[in-house]
Amino acid sequence: xxxxxxxxxxxxxxxxxxxxxxxxxxxxxxxxxxxxxxxxxxxxxxxxxxxxxxxxxxxxxxxxxxxxxxxxxxxxxxxxxxxxxxxxxxxxxxxxxxxxxxxxxxxxxxxxxxxxxxxxxxxxxxxxxxxxxxxxxxxxxxxxxxxxxxxxxxxxxxxxxxxxxxxxxxxxxxxxxxxxxxxxxxxxxxxxxxxxxxxxxxxxxxxxxxxxxxxxxxxxxxxxxxxxxxxxxxxxxxxxxxxxxxxxxxxxxxxxxxxxxxxxxxxxxxxxxxxxxxxxxxxxxxxxxxxxxxxxxxxxxxxxxxxxxxxxxxxxxxxxxxxxxxxxxxxxxxxxxxxxxxxxxxxxxxxxxxxxxxxxxxxxxxxxxxxxxxxxxxxxxxxxxxxxxxxxxxxxxxxxxxxxxxxxxxx
Amino acid sequence: xxxxxxxxxxxxxxxxxxxxxxxxxxxxxxxxxxxxxxxxxxxxxxxxxxxxxxxxxxxxxxxxxxxxxxxxxxxxxxxxxxxxxxxxxxxxxxxxxxxxxxxxxxxxxxxxxxxxxxxxxxxxxxxxxxxxxxxxxxxxxxxxxxxxxxxxxxxxxxxxxxxxxxxxxxxxxxxxxxxxxxxxxxxxxxxxxxxxxxxxxxxxxxxxxxxxxxxxxxxxxxxxxxxxxxxxxxxxxxxxxxxxxxxxxxxxxxxxxxxxxxxxxxxxxxxxxxxxxxxxxxxxxxxxxxxxxxxxxxxxxxxxxxxxxxxxxxxxxxxxxxxxxxxxxxxxxxxxxxxxxxxxxxxxxxxxxxxxxxxxxxxxxxxxxxxxxxxxxxxxxxxxxxxxxxxxxxxxxxxxxxxxxxxxxxxxxxxxxxxxxxxxxxxxxxxxxxxxxxxxxxxxxxxxxxxxxxxxxxxxxxxxxxxxxxxxxxxxxxxxxxxxxxxxxxxxxxxxxxxxxx
Numbered sequence: 001x002x003x004x005x006x007x008x009x010x011x012x013x014x015x016x017x018x019x020x021x022x023x024x025x026x027x028x029x030x031x032x033x034x035x036x037x038x039x040x041x042x043x044x045x046x047x048x049x050x051x052x053x054x055x056x057x058x059x060x061x062x063x064x065x066x067x068x069x070x071x072x073x074x075x076x077x078x079x080x081x082x083x084x085x086x087x088x089x090x091x092x093x094x095x096x097x098x099x100x101x102x103x104x105x106x107x108x109x110x111x112x113x114x115x116x117x118x119x120x121x122x123x124x125x126x127x128x129x130x131x132x133x134x135x136x137x138x139x140x141x142x143x144x145x146x147x148x149x150x151x152x153x154x155x156x157x158x159x160x161x162x163x164x165x166x167x168x169x170x171x172x173x174x175x176x177x178x179x180x181x182x183x184x185x186x187x188x189x190x191x192x193x194x195x196x197x198x199x200x201x202x203x204x205x206x207x208x209x210x211x212x213x214x215x216x217x218x219x220x221x222x223x224x225x226x227x228x229x230x231x232x233x234x235x236x237x238x239x240x241x242x243x244x245x246x247x248x249x250x251x252x253x254x255x256x257x258x259x260x261x262x263x264x265x266x267x268x269x270x271x272x273x274x275x276x277x278x279x280x281x282x283x284x285x286x287x288x289x290x291x292x293x294x295x296x297x298x299x300x301x302x303x304x305x306x307x308x309x310x311x312x313x314x315x316x317x318x319x320x321x322x323x324x325x326x327x328x329x330x331x332x333x334x335x336x337x338x339x340x341x342x343x344x345x346x347x348x349x350x351x352x353x354x355x356x357x358x359x360x361x362x363x364x365x366x367x368x369x370x371x372x373x374x375x376x377x378x379x380x381x382x383x384x385x386x387x388x389x390x391x392x393x394x395x396x397x398x399x400x401x402x403x404x405x406x407x408x409x410x411x
Numbered sequence: 412x413x414x415x416x417x418x419x420x421x422x423x424x425x426x427x428x429x430x431x432x433x434x435x436x437x438x439x440x441x442x443x444x445x446x447x448x449x450x451x452x453x454x455x456x457x458x459x460x461x462x463x464x465x466x467x468x469x470x471x472x473x474x475x476x477x478x479x480x481x482x483x484x485x486x487x488x489x490x491x492x493x494x495x496x497x498x499x500x501x502x503x504x505x506x507x508x509x510x511x512x513x514x515x516x517x518x519x520x521x522x523x524x525x526x527x528x529x530x531x532x533x534x535x536x537x538x539x540x541x542x543x544x545x546x547x548x549x550x551x552x553x554x555x556x557x558x559x560x561x562x563x564x565x566x567x568x569x570x571x572x573x574x575x576x577x578x579x580x581x582x583x584x585x586x587x588x589x590x591x592x593x594x595x596x597x598x599x600x601x602x603x604x605x606x607x608x609x610x611x612x613x614x615x616x617x618x619x620x621x622x623x624x625x626x627x628x629x630x631x632x633x634x635x636x637x638x639x640x641x642x643x644x645x646x647x648x649x650x651x652x653x654x655x656x657x658x659x660x661x662x663x664x665x666x667x668x669x670x671x672x673x674x675x676x677x678x679x680x681x682x683x684x685x686x687x688x689x690x691x692x693x694x695x696x697x698x699x700x701x702x703x704x705x706x707x708x709x710x711x712x713x714x715x716x717x718x719x720x721x722x723x724x725x726x727x728x729x730x731x732x733x734x735x736x737x738x739x740x741x742x743x744x745x746x747x748x749x750x751x752x753x754x755x756x757x758x759x760x761x762x763x764x765x766x767x768x769x770x771x772x773x774x775x776x777x778x779x780x781x782x783x784x785x786x787x788x789x790x791x792x793x794x795x796x797x798x799x800x801x802x803x804x805x806x807x808x809x810x811x812x813x814x815x816x817x818x819x820x821x822x823x824x825x826x827x828x829x830x831x832x833x834x835x836x837x838x839x840x841x842x843x844x845x846x847x848x849x850x851x852x853x854x855x856x857x858x859x860x861x862x863x864x865x866x867x868x869x870x871x872x873x874x875x876x877x878x879x880x881x882x883x884x885x886x887x888x889x890x891x892x893x894x895x896x897x898x899x900x901x902x903x904x905x906x907x908x909x910x911x912x913x
Contacts, residue, residue: 076604080530109582
């Protein structure tokens, strides 16, 4: 008997649970099934962006079910979901500033669960009465003074809430170069206005700016650099033209300019390529100051002729310049003493002064070569008969570009 | 006593070894840690290879502009950075954090994105979103290459709104945008964004009829390469031989499976595509129609990867859609099995968008989904062109089950998989032998004829090797899966003769 009772209780419990459960299910379904015309909002119209949000009122609503409503609103930067609020017996939706301050199309949808009650869209327009800044961009920031090159000025004005302004809004775009001020009127298209600024033909700094109503942009500057140089001449200057291995010759350019007479930027590198008549070649470089470049080179020790050319790499080169260096002596003074000591010198220069120390003197004897250096104009060599057999030899002496042969007898 | 001593001794030795092992492991971890860190070769960002994470369909409608010609390298860079801007915004709104926003939005634009993220985070809203196609026109590119103004028309995509991870609403969109990008720190960053217009979302309501009167077919894998039809060893001769066998059974259709990873995921392997075409050519020669099941072994349905699956899909469908052998596209095999792990709503929305992606590029061939049972068969009934389901229950109930589905839809119903393994070995208690299988096919064919059922049986061959990722490594599953064929390596099974007679 007891078993039966407990059995019945058990089943009753199950049945009741089931009933309660199904009731709650039913309630849920009833709640989401809102009549399509139960709620109607005052359809928002196109309007200007605002940072105060947008309030949307209801034309008709009922106080019971409004908590099931959701307002899905999707602007330029994304979507959010809003809940209607009942405030002082007035049901309204408040679109927050994160949506209302960005211009563009706003799409909205009033839903209750899976039912869409109303949907629509409206436009948020930029606020042309309250502007914030004119953002200017200019580039390239450095251009060349010629007929081909140009820079570009782009203006993106924005309203106080950082929205692009509508097409056809007028922007004044200005530039100033060496006192000349030019202002052009441009219309905004796709959010920006732009202007191509051709390069002036003289070097300097070009200053740009834009204004829209009373709002101005920052100043932006473009540097104008000289064009490619035109061919230039080179000259030399030196105290004398003797090949003394001591004097310094200065190679210099005339003022290097472009075709419009603009002086090359300081620091333009000029390379002087030097070649002599013995097929030796070398180079020296100098950078320009005020268009001039100076380079220095040491005179040769032997008479020779140089061919010099100035080159600005990749741009231009000068005509060739020939420089001839004369020998400082006609013959080599030579003496031989004590049957073993050879003395060469004193070697003297063009004034009769002694040549600098360290001028090389080359001796050739019996196929072997000895290099000596001058000291006080003289170089000597003592033959050691233990090494070289006593005999009569022809000795060849070569210095300062002169060669002579003497006969000596070693004992 | 002696035993104890031995025990202690061995315990001490083992403990000693263990302590040493732990110390050596510890030291090696410290050394490994000290060796990680700044790698000088990474300083220049030279080895940052892009991975596939966001590949919506992008068409450049126009790059002519009054500012400056757009070089291909810069075009690519603008496209990538612009798409990344969408991607990071999508992720930011989904996770309500601003990771990556810094890199892709300028200071003023960043504020706007961050403000919305903060607002949504406070409301506990999560918005999953992805774009699927972009049509970009370059309006302006400045002379110094630092400003680009784009108009992006018909940006299509989908957005799903969740509140506290509870799904609220879904929004499909097709919108036009204007974007001003600035080149900053080597990134093209969004300076301005403006939604210009909302366009009609394209819908595909037209149902494409099945172009075959009665499907009689087989789910096909080559005998030596089950679940690997596009293996390089499967050549045209092998396919021709198999298709000849199928044709001689008076069948008219085969169903083949294109693996998502097997075909190279987002970047489809051209060699695999070539083999797919060879298969279609051979099927056409044998007068067989082919139902292609896409996305086999694909299991991630997350919205952030939809652009990748769509790219995969476009590559395959665009390549073979004009082939005369194609009968239909089967979006996915048995996706209802993923409902539990991945979430029914997530799986269904992926299927739904993938159907649209197919219909966008192929308006001739019908589309279906191969549901694994009769219960799931009517999911997305509105969107598919015909209903497909698989039946592995009692054969005696087939007729009733099939009719039940037919009564609920006006669209054709296809029994896409049915079969019985003839396996009665060590691992089964009441397995079936080849005669049970023949009896099963007898009943099947009888029902099929009486009720005019479109059907494809599973499968042609018994397989010697079942890949582990198909049936797992448990032998009773594997062995069952291996004996579904009507032919085995020894020759024909009795069921074969029945079908042949039919």
